[in-house]
Amino acid sequence: MCMSHSPRVVHVIHSGAVGGGPRVVLSLATGVPGEHVIAAPADGPLLADAQREGVDTARLPRGGKYSFPVSAPSLRAAVATADIVHVHGQFAGFYAGVIARTCRKRVVYTAHFPSFVTDSGPRNRIRNRLVEATSCAAAQVTVACSQTMREEYIRRRLTKSHDIVTIYNGVPEQHATVPVERVRDDLGVGLEEQVILGLGRFTDQKGFDVLLEAMRIVLCRAPQAVLTLAGDGERRQALEDRARRLEIYSSVRFAGFRRDTADLMNIAAVVAVPSRYEVFPLVALEAMMAGRALVATDLPVLREAITGGEQGFLVPLDPGALADGLIRLLEDADLRRLMGTAGRRRAQARFGEDRMAGEYATLYERVLEPA
Known part of the structure; x- marks a missing residue:
């Protein structure tokens, strides 16, 4: 797939509530060149913040890790015109990533909070491994937010070393406005x-x-x-x-x-x-x-x-x-x-926000290169 225009990237995340993942999503949607759409539930400030920044949004019906099956029709509609579907978090990866691949879309999976970090009990470990392995398999590239997490994905054989990269989170330089x-x-x-x-x-x-x-x-x-x-x-x-x-x-x-x-x-x-x-x-x-x-x-x-x-x-x-x-x-x-x-x-x-946006822009270009 050779792109002659700025890519259209649809970001999917299971919750728009306050947290690091939604903040990174908004930073990418406003900082990486291209058209961006954020698909998320209206269970927090993310969609409203995105709209204030002029970013297109798609509201998913329900929030929560286990609500994506209910959101399948909305997800299919959201990814239909995407060049890249960027799934954020393992549950977005598990459901939206698979839907995107069935629609023959290029997929990037960012593991903001790997489920194995909080493994507890054999049943959870089995479920978490299934979710993570499926999320990685659905994506052309998995992104770890630290080298420690990248090495852990490889050690657990959830993905191969050439299919996962590290991109550190970035933050903007902010200045106090109140005395x-x-x-x-x-x-x-x-x-x-x-x-x-x-x-x-x-x-x-x-x-x-x-x-x-x-x-x-x-x-x-x-x-x-x-x-x-x-x-x-x-x-x-x-x-x-x-x-x-x-x-x-x-x-x-x-x-x-x-x-x-x-x-x-x-x-x-x-x-x-x-x-x-x-x-x-x-x-x-x-x-x-x-x-x-x-x-x-x-x-x-x-x-x-x-x-x-x-x-x-x-x-x-x-x-x-x-x-x-x-x-x-x-x-x-x-x-x-x-x-x-x-x-x-x-x-x-x-750890600047611009550095993070630049690395993701380069990654998007790589994902869109002809196989």
């Missing part, structure tokens, strides 16, 4: 207090329960510290209850879901990423791009983003270890600045 004093006032944070910032969904994965335990230790050495948790989710009430039991609730701000990430980064002394597992977290990249030092869990995927001791500290998921890293940065402004500057340089060089 520091107003942001602090909105959060109930004093001008002399040092903000430890945590961003993300309130789920077990993100490790905010351990961060609260660490915060109790931090306050013994740095009573001026305030933990701001921006996000929402199923564990919010449990986290608030834990903060009360630990008697640190007055030093924690539950800010809810917010879009003003740059303004929050601007008031942060340190950003914490205490995840139990990740694929390639955008919040770490955003912190680096904003010039903020990090304390993050020592996960293989985070080692690809952060060089421990240079852009921040990589520590075990342990309250004491997290607290030690946070205290060290809170007590040393020069070290915070040094690590923040190193993080910004690394993010600009390796």
